[in-house]
Amino acid sequence: MSMHRPDSHMPGVPDPAQAVATAARLSVAPMIDWTDRHCRVFHRQLSRNALLYTEMVTAPALVRGGALHLLDFSPEEYPVALQLGGSDPAELAEAARLGAARGYAEINLNVGCPSDRVQSGTFGAVLMRSPDLVARCVAAMREAVEIPVTVKCRIGVEEQEPRAILPEFLSRIREAGADRAIVHARKAWLQGLSPKENRNVPPLDHDLVEEMGAAFPELAISINGGIGTLADAEAFLARGVFGVMIGRAAYQRPWDILAEADARIFGADRPAPDPVEIVAAMRPYLERHVAAGGRPHQVTRHMMGLFAGRPGARAWRRALSELGTRPDAGAESLDVALAAVGAERDAA
Numbered sequence: 001m002s003m004h005r006p007d008s009h010m011p012g013v014p015d016p017a018q019a020v021a022t023a024a025r026l027s028v029a030p031m032i033d034w035t036d037r038h039c040r041v042f043h044r045q046l047s048r049n050a051l052l053y054t055e056m057v058t059a060p061a062l063v064r065g066g067a068l069h070l071l072d073f074s075p076e077e078y079p080v081a082l083q084l085g086g087s088d089p090a091e092l093a094e095a096a097r098l099g100a101a102r103g104y105a106e107i108n109l110n111v112g113c114p115s116d117r118v119q120s121g122t123f124g125a126v127l128m129r130s131p132d133l134v135a136r137c138v139a140a141m142r143e144a145v146e147i148p149v150t151v152k153c154r155i156g157v158e159e160q161e162p163r164a165i166l167p168e169f170l171s172r173i174r175e176a177g178a179d180r181a182i183v184h185a186r187k188a189w190l191q192g193l194s195p196k197e198n199r200n201v202p203p204l205d206h207d208l209v210e211e212m213g214a215a216f217p218e219l220a221i222s223i224n225g226g227i228g229t230l231a232d233a234e235a236f237l238a239r240g241v242f243g244v245m246i247g248r249a250a251y252q253r254p255w256d257i258l259a260e261a262d263a264r265i266f267g268a269d270r271p272a273p274d275p276v277e278i279v280a281a282m283r284p285y286l287e288r289h290v291a292a293g294g295r296p297h298q299v300t301r302h303m304m305g306l307f308a309g310r311p312g313a314r315a316w317r318r319a320l321s322e323l324g325t326r327p328d329a330g331a332e333s334l335d336v337a338l339a340a341v342g343a344e345r346d347a348a
Contacts (some may be wrong), residue, residue, distance in 0.1 A: 017179075019079040020106045020148050023051035024180060024222060026233055026265045028258075029247035030055055030083040030108070030152070038289070039302040040077040043250070045281045046273065047256035049266040052080050056110050058123070059086030059095035071102045081106035083152070085113070087123045087133060089140035100145040107141055107177075109134070111153040114188035125188035128157045131169045135176040139232030142177035150180040152224070154188045162187065164210055165178055170216050176217065182245050183209045185225040206236075213241050230257055230264060237265070253308045275306050279334050287331040296333045312341030 028035065028043055031054035040052045054073070061067045072082055082099040084107060085094045096107045111134055113124035127134050134151070141149045151173050155162040170181060204226045213221040222243030223236055233244040250257040255326040262268040273281075281326055286299050300320045307313040319337035323329045 006244070014057065017148055020051060020081065021182075022222075022266070023049055023079045023105075024220070024243040025237065026261050027051035027081075027182075027222065027243060027245045028053060028250045029112070029224060029245050030081075031247060032056055032113070033066060034251055034302075036302075037073050037077065038299045039251070040080060041074065041285055042256060042278075042282060042299070042302050043254060044077050044256055045278050047260050047261045048270070049268060050258060051106075053108065054082050056083045056085045056113060056227060057095075059084050059088065059091045062095045062098055063091050068098065071099060071104075073102075073104075074291065078103075078164070079105040081108050081150070083108040083110050084341075085110045085123045087127060087130075087137065089133075089232045090138050093140040093144035096141040096145045096149070100147050104147065106148045106150055107145060108150045109141065111151055112184050114154075114157075114190055125154055125157050128154055128160065128165070128169065128188070130163075131172045134169070135172040138173050138176035138178050144156065148179035149177065150182065151178050152182040152184070154186060155208055155342060156274045157190055162205060164346060166208065166212060167215065170212060170219060170221075174216060174219050178221065180220045180223055180242075181216070182222040182243075183212060185209045185223060208315055210236075210239060210241055217242075230260060251302070252305045253309070254303075254305055256309065265304060273344050275310070276338065278306060279338055283331055283334055286334065290330045295324070296329045296331070300324055300333060300337075312344040315340035315344035 002237040013064060027050060032055045035055050036051060043050070043052055043260060056069045071082070082104040084095050084099070086095065094108065099107050110124055111127045138149060155166050155171065158234060173181065182345065185204045185208065189202060206223060209221065209223045220242040222245050223241050224245035224247065227233060227236070227244060227246050228249045233246065236244050246257055259272040262270045282299070282303065286296060288301055291297060301324065304317050304320060307316045316337050319340040320333065323336060326339050
C-alpha cells in the first residue's frame with residue numbers, strides 16, 4: 001500500500017517541536033510487531049493529540065540496507081516519532097536525517113529493548129552500560145537534525161544499581177543535547193529473562209522515575225512501565241511528571257486508554273468517539289489497503305481490542321479472526337464483525 005509522507009513545511013502540519021511538546025503528555029509506546037502504520041492510523045481515530053511512535057527501525061537497515069520503505073507513514077498519523085536502534089553515531093546521524101526528511105516530528109533512540117535480537121546488534125538496553133557511547137550517538141543525531149532528539153531507556157540493567165547509574169546516564173544524554181527522555185521504570189535483564197518477562201518480572205520503581213523528572217526538568221521525562229489506565233496517567237501528570245507513555249494497555253484496550261484522552265489529558269473540547277464510529281472511520285482506510293493488494297488482517301488485527309470490556313467483545317474478536325484468514329475477505333469484514341457484536345448484545 002502506498003503511503004505518502006507529510007512534508008514538515010506543508011501548510012497545516014504543525015512545527016515538530018511544538019507538536020511533540022504538547023503530544024508527549026500522553027504517548028503510545030513503540031512496540032516491535034505491534035505499532036506499525038496500520039496500528040497508528042487506528043489509534044489516531046481514537047486520539048487526535050497523543051504522540052504515536054513507530055516500532056523500532058534499525059539504523060543499519062536504513063543506511064546500509066536502503067530499506068527506506070520502513071519510514072513510510074501517512075499524514076493522518078501525525079504527530080509521529082521515529083524510533084531508531086543502533087550504536088554507531090555516524091550511522092544514527094544519517095538515519096536521523098532520513099527520518100527528518102520524511103517528516104517525522106521526533107527522532108527517538110532505543111536504549112531500553114532487552115531482546116536477544118537487539119543485543120546481537122549492540123543496541124537497545126545493553127547500551128545502558130555505555131553512557132559515553134550513548135552520549136556520542138545523541139550528540140551526532142542532535143547535530144544532524146533540527147527536530148527533537150529523545151532517548152528511551154530503562155532504570156538500569158542486571159547488576160547495575162539504578163539510583164547510582166541512572167542520574168549519571170541522564171546527565172550524559174542531557175549534556176549531549178537530548179530534548180526529552182522516556183524512562184521505563186524497570187530494570188532490564190539481558191540474560192535469563194525473555195522480552196515478555198522483562199516487561200513484568202523486574203520490580204517497578206515509579207518513585208525513582210518521578211525523582212529523576214524533578215532532578216532533570218530540562219529533560220521533560222516521561223514515565224513508562226506498568227501504567228494500565230488513563231486514570232493512572234492522570235495521577236502521574238498531577239504529581240508533576242512531564243509525560244506518560246502507555247504500552248500494551250493502549251493496544252489491548254485502545255478505547256479505554258485513548259478515546260477520552262483528548263478531553264482528559266489535553267483539555268480538548270471533543271467527546272469520546274463511540275467504538276462504532278471508530279469502525280466507520282477505519283472502513284475507508286481498510287478499503288484502500290485491500291484495493292492496493294493488502295490483506296484485511298494486517299489492519300484489523302490492531303482493532304481486536306476495540307470493544308474490550310463491553311458487550312459483544314468476544315463476538316467482535318472471533319469474527320475478525322475468522323474473516324482475517326479468508327483470502328477473499330475485504331472491507332466488509334468490519335460490517336460482518338459489527339453485526340456479530342449486535343447479535344451477541346441482543347442475546348445477552
